[in-house]
Amino acid sequence: MIQSIRNLTGNRTGKFFRSVFATSLCDLANFGGIIFICWLLYLLLNPYLGGERAQTLHLVLICCGCVAYMVVCFYASIPAYNANFVSTYNNSTRGRLKLAEHIRKLSLGFLSNLNPARVSHSMMKDFSNLENANSHIIPQLFSSLIITVTVFIGLLFYNAPLAISFFCCIPVALAVLCIVRFMGVRLSRNQMAASVEASSRLTEYITGITTIKTNNMSGSRFERLEQSLNRLRSESIRLEVTLMPFALTTMSCVGAGIGIMVMFGQYKLIHQEISVMEFLMLMIVASRSIAPFIAFSLNFMMLQYFSESGRNIGRLMSERPLPGTATELPDGNDLVLRNVSFSYEPGKKILDDVNLEIKSGSVVAVVGPSGSGKSTLVKLLARFYDPDSGSVLMGNIAEGRLTDISTIDPEKLMHRYAMVFQESYLFRGSVADNVILGKKDATSDDVRTVLKKAMVDFAGPDDTVAEEGRNFSGGERQRICIARCMLKDAPIVFLDEITSSLDVYNEFAVQKAVDELTRGKTVVMIAHRLKNIMHSDMIVVMDKGRIVDIGTHDELISRDGLYRKLWHQGGND
Amino acid sequence: MVIRLKSLGKKGISRLLEISGEKKRILIFSVFLAAVSTIIQIIPYIASYKIISLYIDSFQNSVPVDTDAVFSWGITAVVSVLVSMLFNGGSFVLSHFAAFRIIFNLRLRLAKHLATLPLGYFTRVSTGEIHKSIHDNVDLIELFISHKIPDLVMTLSGAVVVFGLYIYADWRLGLICILVYVISLLIQFRIYGDDGVKEEIKGYFRALEDINATSMEFARGIPVLKMFSMSARSFASLKKSVLAYRNFALRFARRGSRDFIIFTILVNFFIFFIYPVVIFINASNPDDYGIVLTALFFTVLSNAILPSLMNIMSISNVIMTINEGVERIDAIFAVKPLPVPANPEKPRNYAVEFDNVFFSYHDDLPDNGSGEKNTERRHCVVNGVSFRVEQGKSLAVIGRSGSGKSSILSLVARFYDADSGSVKIGGMDVRNMSESCLMDSLSIVLQKTFMFEGTIRENIVAGRSGATDEEVLNAARLARCDDIIAKYGLDYYLGGGGNNLSGGEKQRINIARAILKNAPILLLDEVSSALDAENELLLNQALTELKKNKTIIMVAHKLNSVIDADEIIMIDDGRILARGTHESLLRDSEAYRNLWDMYVSADKWRFNAGEREQ
Numbered sequence A: 001m002i003q004s005i006r007n008l009t010g011n012r013t014g015k016f017f018r019s020v021f022a023t024s025l026c027d028l029a030n031f032g033g034i035i036f037i038c039w040l041l042y043l044l045l046n047p048y049l050g051g052e053r054a055q056t057l058h059l060v061l062i063c064c065g066c067v068a069y070m071v072v073c074f075y076a077s078i079p080a081y082n083a084n085f086v087s088t089y090n091n092s093t094r095g096r097l098k099l100a101e102h103i104r105k106l107s108l109g110f111l112s113n114l115n116p117a118r119v120s121h122s123m124m125k126d127f128s129n130l131e132n133a134n135s136h137i138i139p140q141l142f143s144s145l146i147i148t149v150t151v152f153i154g155l156l157f158y159n160a161p162l163a164i165s166f167f168c169c170i171p172v173a174l175a176v177l178c179i180v181r182f183m184g185v186r187l188s189r190n191q192m193a194a195s196v197e198a199s200s201r202l203t204e205y206i207t208g209i210t211t212i213k214t215n216n217m218s219g220s221r222f223e224r225l226e227q228s229l230n231r232l233r234s235e236s237i238r239l240e241v242t243l244m245p246f247a248l249t250t251m252s253c254v255g256a257g258i259g260i261m262v263m264f265g266q267y268k269l270i271h272q273e274i275s276v277m278e279f280l281m282l283m284i285v286a287s288r289s290i291a292p293f294i295a296f297s298l299n300f301m302m303l304q305y306f307s308e309s310g311r312n313i314g315r316l317m318s319e320r321p322l323p324g325t326a327t328e329l330p331d332g333n334d335l336v337l338r339n340v341s342f343s344y345e346p347g348k349k350i351l352d353d354v355n356l357e358i359k360s361g362s363v364v365a366v367v368g369p370s371g372s373g374k375s376t377l378v379k380l381l382a383r384f385y386d387p388d389s390g391s392v393l394m395g396n397i398a399e400g401r402l403t404d405i406s407t408i409d410p411e412k413l414m415h416r417y418a419m420v421f422q423e424s425y426l427f428r429g430s431v432a433d434n435v436i437l438g439k440k441d442a443t444s445d446d447v448r449t450v451l452k453k454a455m456v457d458f459a460g461p462d463d464t465v466a467e468e469g470r471n472f473s474g475g476e477r478q479r480i481c482i483a484r485c486m487l488k489d490a491p492i493v494f495l496d497e498i499t500s501s502l503d504v505y506n507e508f509a510v511q512k513a514v515d516e517l518t519r520g521k522t523v524v525m526i527a528h529r530l531k532n533i534m535h536s537d538m539i540v541v542m543d544k545g546r547i548v549d550i551g552t553h554d555e556l557i558s559r560d561g562l563y564r565k566l567w568h569q570g571g572n573d
Numbered sequence B: 001m002v003i004r005l006k007s008l009g010k011k012g013i014s015r016l017l018e019i020s021g022e023k024k025r026i027l028i029f030s031v032f033l034a035a036v037s038t039i040i041q042i043i044p045y046i047a048s049y050k051i052i053s054l055y056i057d058s059f060q061n062s063v064p065v066d067t068d069a070v071f072s073w074g075i076t077a078v079v080s081v082l083v084s085m086l087f088n089g090g091s092f093v094l095s096h097f098a099a100f101r102i103i104f105n106l107r108l109r110l111a112k113h114l115a116t117l118p119l120g121y122f123t124r125v126s127t128g129e130i131h132k133s134i135h136d137n138v139d140l141i142e143l144f145i146s147h148k149i150p151d152l153v154m155t156l157s158g159a160v161v162v163f164g165l166y167i168y169a170d171w172r173l174g175l176i177c178i179l180v181y182v183i184s185l186l187i188q189f190r191i192y193g194d195d196g197v198k199e200e201i202k203g204y205f206r207a208l209e210d211i212n213a214t215s216m217e218f219a220r221g222i223p224v225l226k227m228f229s230m231s232a233r234s235f236a237s238l239k240k241s242v243l244a245y246r247n248f249a250l251r252f253a254r255r256g257s258r259d260f261i262i263f264t265i266l267v268n269f270f271i272f273f274i275y276p277v278v279i280f281i282n283a284s285n286p287d288d289y290g291i292v293l294t295a296l297f298f299t300v301l302s303n304a305i306l307p308s309l310m311n312i313m314s315i316s317n318v319i320m321t322i323n324e325g326v327e328r329i330d331a332i333f334a335v336k337p338l339p340v341p342a343n344p345e346k347p348r349n350y351a352v353e354f355d356n357v358f359f360s361y362h363d364d365l366p367d368n369g370s371g372e373k374n375t376e377r378r379h380c381v382v383n384g385v386s387f388r389v390e391q392g393k394s395l396a397v398i399g400r401s402g403s404g405k406s407s408i409l410s411l412v413a414r415f416y417d418a419d420s421g422s423v424k425i426g427g428m429d430v431r432n433m434s435e436s437c438l439m440d441s442l443s444i445v446l447q448k449t450f451m452f453e454g455t456i457r458e459n460i461v462a463g464r465s466g467a468t469d470e471e472v473l474n475a476a477r478l479a480r481c482d483d484i485i486a487k488y489g490l491d492y493y494l495g496g497g498g499n500n501l502s503g504g505e506k507q508r509i510n511i512a513r514a515i516l517k518n519a520p521i522l523l524l525d526e527v528s529s530a531l532d533a534e535n536e537l538l539l540n541q542a543l544t545e546l547k548k549n550k551t552i553i554m555v556a557h558k559l560n561s562v563i564d565a566d567e568i569i570m571i572d573d574g575r576i577l578a579r580g581t582h583e584s585l586l587r588d589s590e591a592y593r594n595l596w597d598m599y600v601s602a603d604k605w606r607f608n609a610g611e612r613e614q
Ligand SMILES: Nc1ncnc2c1ncn2[C@@H]1O[C@H](COP(=O)(O)OP(=O)(O)OP(=O)(O)O)[C@@H](O)[C@H]1O
Pocket: A112, A344, A345, A350, A368, A369, A370, A371, A372, A373, A374, A375, A376, A377, A422, B499, B500, B501, B502, B503, B504, B505, B530
C-alpha cells in the first residue's frame, strides 16, 4: 500500500501529509458532532432511566455549543479543500508537462515502439486518475482509517467487551482486503491494457479512415476495433464483478458488527453488566462509524486501480533518456562514421560496418534502393539513435579533433542540426506556428521570407493547419516542412527526399532556395531522382545496409556499379 | 433545480438506451434490486431502536424485558445486513453488464457513423477530440449507468423510506429533517443554476480534448519536436491546454467549495436540528417520554441514511458532466453523413466520367480559436472539370502541387460530394451507388501511406479479407515487395504507423494491398514518389501488366511514368489546362512541352559548386 501511495503521490511527501492531515482533521471534526447529539440524548433520556433531570437552560446551551461547533467545522474544512484540490491540480499540471518534457528526450528506439495511444493515455487518463486519487481517495482513505481507529480506541475505553464485539468482524474484512489487493493489481493491469489497446485501435480507425473505407472495412466490419472493444468490455466487467463479492463481504463484516453487538449487548444487559444508557451510546457511535469504515475499504480497493496509473507514469519516467552530458559542442562541423553498425531490433542488422567522412561545407548525397538504410544513416548522424558498435563523430577532421556525439547532451547537439523528414509532419495551429518551431525568436518577416523561399505561396503565415496538415496537399505539406528547416538555419542540414511530392516547377524552385540557404553548410541529402544530386560533392551509394561505393557522379558513372544501373533505370542517358 | 437536473439525466439516459439499442428491462431490474437493498439496510437500525426502546419501556413500566423479542430483533439485524448485501450485489452485477454492453454498442455505432461522414470532418476535428468523445466520454457513461444510477436510486429510496418513517413517527420533527435536507440541497445545487457553469463545463471538456489532441500529436510528431523544439515547454500548445485544464478544474472546485462544505456540514448535522424542538416539547411536558423516544428513533435511523444523503453530492457533479459528454457524443451523431441513395444502383461498366464538376473544401478547416475561419483559402479546388475514361483505359493527371489532383481522386471515391456537376462510374452517379458497391469497384493507393498495426500479411490482406497466402504473395510480388518479405517474412509485426519500415517499403505494401483487392478501377496517387529507380521501373511494368481490363486514373509528378497513358490531363488551379496523349501534348501544348523539357533536362541542382571550391 505504501508503494501504491508512493506511485500516486510521486514522492511529494510534504504536501501529501499536509493534505492527509487537513482532511482527517476536517472529517474528524464532522464526525465529532455526534458527541453533541449523544450528550443531548443522554440528558434527555436520563430521567426516564432513573437519573437526574437536566435543566432546560443547560440543554439549550449545549444546542448553542453545537451550532458554534458547526461553524468551527466549516473553517476546519476550508484548508482541507484547498490542500487537496489546489495542490493536486498543480501537481498534475507539473507532472503532465514534466512527462512531455521527459518523453521528448527518450531515444527514438524506445519511442517508436511506444504507440501514441499509450502516451496520450498517460497524459490524460493516468494523470486524471492521479488527480482523483490525490484529491479524494488517498486523503479519504487515511481520514476514514483514522476515524475508525479513533472510534475503536474511544469505545475500547468506554466499554471494551462491547467495542470488541462490534469490531470483531473487521479482521475478516481486512483479510479480504489483502486478498483483493493481489487480485486487484492483476485485474487493473489487464483492464488498463485493454483500454490502451482499444484506444489505439480507435486512433488507428480514425487516422486510417480512408483506407478502411476504401477496403470496405468500416463499422463492425472493422473487426479489429470491434474485438478490442469487446475485450475492453470483458476486462472491465471482470475487474468490477470479480471484486464485487469481496467489497460486499467487507461491507457485510462491518454491518454485521452492529448485529453482533446488539446480541452481545443484550446478553450483558440482561446480566446487568452495563446500563441501558451505556449500551445506547455505544450503539449510536458505533453505527455512525460504519460509513467511514466502508469508505475506507472502497477507497482501498480503488487505490489499487489508481496506483496502476501511477506505475504507468513511473515506468515512462524511469525510462532513461539518451545519454550524454557534455554541454560543449565540438568545434567544427565535419561528421565521421567509424565502423558503425546498427540494428533496430536485435539480430536484424540495418547498417553494417559503415565508414564515412563528411567534410564541413560539403554536399553529400546518399542514394540507393528503397530500404537500403539511407534514412537510418541520417538518423544516426542526427543522433536519433546511438549505433550498436562503432561511433559517430563530429569536429574537425583535418586537425584530428573529433568528439563522439554520444557523449554530448542531445539537446545541445540538436542546435547543430536541421532536417526535413521523409514524411512531413505538421501540427495543428497556424502555418507560422509550424515553421517557427525551430527558432522561437524569429520575426514575422523572417517567417514570411522563408515561406516565400520554400515556395509556400498557397498559404499565409496565419492560415490554419489541421491535424497532420490534412488540409494541405502532399506537396504543400512538404514545402512547409522545408520552410521550417530553412528557418532553423543550422550548420548541418539533413534532407530526406524533400522533393518527392513536388512537381517539376516547384522542385526546381525549392532546389534553388535550398541551395542558396545551405551555402557553406554541411548538407546530407537523400534522393531517388539521381539527376537531382548528380552535382553533389560526394555521392554515397548504399545497398543492403552497406556503403557500396563513394565518389562524384563522374567517377561513379564510369564504374560498372549500382549507381550506373540506377542511373539508367531512372530513364537517364 | 434537482428535478431539472434529474430529468436532464433521464433524457440523456433514455437517449443512450435508444442509441445503444439496450433494453430498459435489465436496468430497471437492477435499479429495483438497489432500492430493495437500501430499504433492507435500514432494518438493523430499526432493530437496534426497537431493542433499546424495549429496555426503556421495561424500565419505565418496571417489568422484565422480553428477551425473546430482543433476541429476534438482533437476529433480524444480522440477517438483513446479509440479505441487503445480496440484493446490492445483484443490482451491481446487472447494472455493470448493462452498462458495459451499452457503451460497447455505443462505441461501435459511433465508429460506424464516423465511416459514413465526409472526410472533411476529419480535417475539422482532430483525432484527439474524436478519441476523447468515443473513449473517455463514453467511459463517463459507464460510470453513470453502473454506479451513479443505482446510487441515485439508493439515495432516493432510502430518503423516501426514512423520511416517510420520520413523518409517520412525528410529522413536526420529520418536516424539520426534510427541510434541512432540502435547504442543504438547494445550497449545493445553487452553482448549477448559474448559467456560467455550463459554459465552464464546456470549457473544461474542451481543455481536456485539447490535452488529448495535443498529446497525441506530440507523441506522433516526436522526431520533429526533437529536431526543432528546444524544450517541450516551448511546445506551447500542450502547455497551454494543460494549464487551461488546470484553471478550469480549480475554478470549478473553488466556485463550489463553500456551498459544498456547507452542504456536508448541514447533512452531517441534520439530526441535530430536531433537538431544540424536542427539548422544548420535553420541557413543557416532562412526564411524557414519548418525544424523547422519538428523538432516539430519529437519531438511530439517521445513521442509516446519512451515507446515501451525502452521496448525492458526487452524483450532481456527474450528472453535469454526463450531460455534456452525451451532448458531445450526440454532436458526432448529428454530423450529417454523406447522403445514402434510397435505391442504390449498380454501374453498368467501369468507365469513369466527370461532368463539369466543381468542388471546394467549404468549411473543412478547424477553428483557429478565434472562431473565424480564414476565407481566402476557401476557393474552388476543382473548377469545372470534365473527362471520361473508358473501361480498360488509363488517364494520367498531372499538374503542379496543390492544383487539385488528389481532390479529383477523392471525388471518384466519394470521400466528398461534388458541389455541382456529377461524378459517374459506368454512367451511374456515384451518389446513387451504395457505399459497398462503390468501394468494391475501386482500388486506391493514397498519396499518404497508411499502415495498420499488425503483421505485413494483415496489412496486405486488408485489401481483400480471406485471400490466400499465395494470392498475398503474388500481390506482394507485383508491388515489388519481394525483398521486404524476403527480409522479414509475412508475419513480421509492424508497429503503429508502420514505423519499422522505410518510406519506400510502406508505399510498396500499400500498393500490394490495392493490387490484392483487384477492383476494376484503379486510382493511384503518386505511388512511386518514395521509390528508387529500379523499383519504380519494375513497378511500372507490373502496373502495365495489371492495366489490362482495368480503368486507371493515376496522378504522377514523374512524367516518365505517365507517357504511356491513354490520355493525360494537365490540371492547373482546378481547371484542365491541356489534354491528349503524350505525343499530341508535346506537339500541341506549350505548357506541356515546357514541363517536359524541364523534366528531362539534366541540368538541375548545381549546389553552387563553383563558389564552394574556393
Ligand atoms: N524504426 C524502425 N524499426 C525497425 N526497423 C526499421 C525501422 N526503420 C527502418 N527500419 C528498417 O530498416 C531498413 C532501412 O530503412 P531506411 O528507412 O533506412 O531505408 P531507406 O534507405 O531510407 O529506404 P527508403 O528509400 O524506402 O526510404 C528497412 O528495411 C526498414 O524496414
